[in-house]
Amino acid sequence: MKTKLISDIQNNMKPFLNQGQYLKLTKTLLNLFKDIEIIEKKETFDLNDLNSNKKLLNLFLSAKHVEGRSKKTISYYKSTVEKMMDNIKKRVDNITTDDLRSYLTDFRKKRNSSKITIDNLRRIFSSFFSWLEDEDYILKNPVRRIHRVKSGRVVKDVLTDESLEILRDSCEEIRDLAMVELLSSTGIRVGELVNLNINDINFYERECVVFGKGESERIVYFDAKTKIHLMKYLESRSDDNPALFVSFKKPYLRLGINGVETRIRKLGKKANVGRVHPHKFRRTMATLAIDKGMPIEQVQKLLGHVQIDTTMQYAMVNQNNVKIAHRKFIC
Structure with missing residues (x-):
């Protein structure tokens, strides 16, 4: 970079100098820049332009894409940070800790959001401003002094053996039954x-490869x-779509996430099982795997x-087993 700068100065001044002056300029430049390190400046942003926020956000999202974040995650990052910037209406280098605290407080009041939701926002803001700090776009991350939002652990319910059987019985289509079983x-x-x-799908080994x-x-x-229900479902199909699960009607398109979620909810309502997703x-x-003694490391691998x-957040220990263990070891 230093050599290029000296060369540019020489070329710009050459038409105005004789040979002796040109050599003198070259010697002077070499002496002046001898102990100076020159670093190429990053893309410049007009600090008076709020659009620079959008440009920096896009650079941040590109970095997350390179790190392997999913499209869904990147989209969530984008909408979350954009809403914050649209609300605060400041350049990112002027956003303070108090600005973010006020935003999070107002967000929670207006939407009656849970502590978990607010902490998720805090983590996204921390990731964004930490990246800006690491890349020298801002001097200090304003989220650093906003601590993690503590929330109580909520024990989420699971499907009982009875509920699963009722769900299975409510499946009138072989595709739905195969989906529930899988x-x-x-x-x-x-x-x-x-x-x-x-x-x-490897039916012989009863296994399949998934991309998480x-x-x-x-x-x-x-x-x-x-295995049995999957094979019956595939035998019933007349299409040539490579997808494992497809729609009922032509052109037999691959089922999407929304399609599966909607179908599972309908099955739950039909079976009167409650909120099923x-x-x-x-x-x-x-929960069942750990309850039956599978090592947590193996459950982690499966999930x-x-x-x-x-993994521990997903696996809630069966309360009835805790009661039995207490009677066995304590009483």
């Missing part, structure tokens, strides 16, 4: 379910009952979690 047997995410193709968050690949396993099967499988703490 979700409850493997504990896969709904996004992983809809991306499955027929050739991802961050495009990570893992193998999950299903039971004999799931695809993620509930995942939590149920994790595709990077951090074991995440």
